[in-house]
Amino acid sequence: MAAAKSKYTPGSPAVDQAAQVLKCLVQQDKSDVSLTRLCNLVGIHKSKGYAILHSLMTHGIVIKNPVSKAYSLGPALIPMASKAKKNLPILHAAGDLPRILAEETRSSVLIGTIANHHFYVVAKHDGNTAIALTVRENQSLHITHGAHGKAIFAHLPPDEKQSIISAGRLEFYGSHMPWDMKMLEAQLAECRKKGYAADIGEVTRGITAVSAPVFDHNNRVCAAVVLVGTFGEDLADIYGRKTAALARQISQQCGAHE
Numbered sequence: 596m597a598a599a600k601s602k603y604t605p606g607s608p609a610v611d612q613a614a615q616v617l618k619c620l621v622q623q624d625k626s627d628v629s630l631t632r633l634c635n636l637v638g639i640h641k642s643k644g645y646a647i648l649h650s651l652m653t654h655g656i657v658i659k660n661p662v663s664k665a666y667s668l669g670p671a672l673i674p675m676a677s678k679a680k681k682n683l684p685i686l687h688a689a690g691d692l693p694r695i696l697a698e699e700t701r702s703s704v705l706i707g708t709i710a711n712h713h714f715y716v717v718a719k720h721d722g723n724t725a726i727a728l729t730v731r732e733n734q735s736l737h738i739t740h741g742a743h744g745k746a747i748f749a750h751l752p753p754d755e756k757q758s759i760i761s762a763g764r765l766e767f768y769g770s771h772m773p774w775d776m777k778m779l780e781a782q783l784a785e786c787r788k789k790g791y792a793a794d795i796g797e798v799t800r801g802i803t804a805v806s807a808p809v810f811d812h813n814n815r816v817c818a819a820v821v822l823v824g825t826f827g828e829d830l831a832d833i834y835g836r837k838t839a840a841l842a843r844q845i846s847q848q849c850g851a852h853e
Contacts (some may be wrong), residue, residue, distance in 0.1 A: 597797070598730055598746035599605075602692050605750065610816065612637065612639055612647060612764050613647050613650070613651065613795045615639075616637055616644065616647050616648065616651070616657075616694040617634065617651070617656070617657075617668070617850070619633060619636050619637050619747070620633070620657070620666065620667060620668050621668065621735065622735070624668050625656065625662065626665035627660055627665035627666055628665055628666055628667070628668075629664065629665045630644055630648070630664070630665075630666065630805050631635065631667060633648075635700050637757050639707070647761050648666055649794065651669070651708030652669070654669075654671055655670055655671030656668070656671050656672055657669050657808075658670075659836065662752045669834055676733070678742075680717055680733075683708065683717055685706060685708060685717065685809065685818050685845065686850060687720060687848075687851065688842075688845045688848035688849045689706055689718070689848075690848075692841055692844060692845070693706055693718060693720045693820065694720040694722075695704075695753060696720075696822065696837060696838070696841055697721060697722030697822075697839075698718035698720075698722040698820060698832055699722070699723045700722060700824065700826070700837070701723040702722050702723060702744070702822050702823060702825075702826060702834070703719060703720065703721050703722065703723070703730075703822070703823050703824060703826065704719070704720045704722070704820065704821070704838075704841075705718070705719050705730060705743075705820070705821040705822075705823065706718040706719075706819075706820060706821075706845075707736075707740055707743060707818060707819055708817065708818045709747060709818060709819070711736055712737065712738045712759055712762060712764075713735045713736065713737060713780060714735065714736045714737065714740065714743055714744075714819065715733075715734075715735050716730060716731065716733060716734045716735070716736070716737070717732070717733070718731055718732060719731070719842055721795075722824075723824065724730050726824065726825060728823060728824075730742070735758045736766075737764060737770075737785055738759065738764040739759060739764070739766045739767050740767075740770075740798070740819060741766070741767070741768075741769070741794040741797070741798040741804055742790075742792050742793060742794035742805055742823075743804075743806040743819040743821050744766060744767050744777075744792075744803040745767055745782055745783060745786055745792035745793075745794070745806070746786055746806040746808045746819050747785040747789060747808055747819055748783065749784075749786040749787050749792065749808070749818040750765075750810075751813070751816060752815075758794065764784070766798075766835045768794075768797045768798065769797065769798045769799075776814040789829070789832075789835065789836075790791060790835075790836070790839035790842070790843070791805050791806060791807040791835040791836070791838050791842075792805070792806050792807075793805050793806075793835055793838040794806075795828050795831055801825060802823060802824070802825065803819050803824065803825070803826050803827065803830075803831055804821055804822065804823040805821070805822050805823075805831055805834050805835035805838050805840035805841040806819050806820065806821040806822070806838065807819065807820050807835075807838045807841070807843075808842060808846075809842050809845050809846050809851075810846040810849065810851035811846075811849050811850065811851060812850030812851060812853065814851050816843075819844045820841050820845065821837075821838075822834055822837070822838045
């Protein structure tokens with residue numbers, strides 16, 4: 596009888612836990628987090644959390660407040676983030692086009708990439724300095740959040756859709772808003788037809804957003820363009836088509852094909 600093959604999963608648990616600690620620090624509203632809260636959020640013992648944080652501190656990736664004893668992200672991450680952002684193909688593909696659209700519509704244009712069920716804002720262009728958009732460059736949002744959530748989800752393969760649904764966190768209409776599957780399916784179908792998705796005051800009252808997906812050289816959705824502002828429903832279709840056109844241009848530069 597042949598011996599049963601051992602199940603090998605590549606990866607390092609210690610590195611995985613350190614990554615979870617860093618991601619947790621990024622996602623917290625407060626600039627620093629206590630050891631106890633951090634370990635509770637990540638789901639590790641305090642001794643393990645302390646060891647991870649101490650190692651990260653020796654490299655300047657995490658710093659500790661000498662008074663509060665709380666932890667926050669360190670300055671060593673700044674050149675890492677800058678390097679990572681500089682190497683993103685989507686920013687080279689987009690060029691100056693997002694800024695032009697922002698100024699033309701007097702709205703804000705966001706460019707974001709997707710990874711691990713999150714939407715990472717890698718560029719932001721404000722076309723109306725009189726209105727401050729709370730979403731910041733380098734901020735991360737859930738992959739299903741609002742307009743970009745619908746635009747991305749509408750073009751994901753079934754297995755990835757199911758993975759997101761199974762995770763139990765869906766923010767198509769905001770983090771605490773109920774949603775109806777039939778209504779969502781209708782909006783996703785409309786997105787696939789028109790090339791963009793819309794959020795007309797659903798997540799934030801008085802704020803309208805339209806978003807279109809960006810595809811890579813394998814024709815897989817890899818990012819999205821979001822145009823957001825205080826424009827009314829009467830302009831949503833016009834701006835939506837402009838956003839979809841920009842997303843198509845970026846997709847072509849990324850190697851996508853019809």
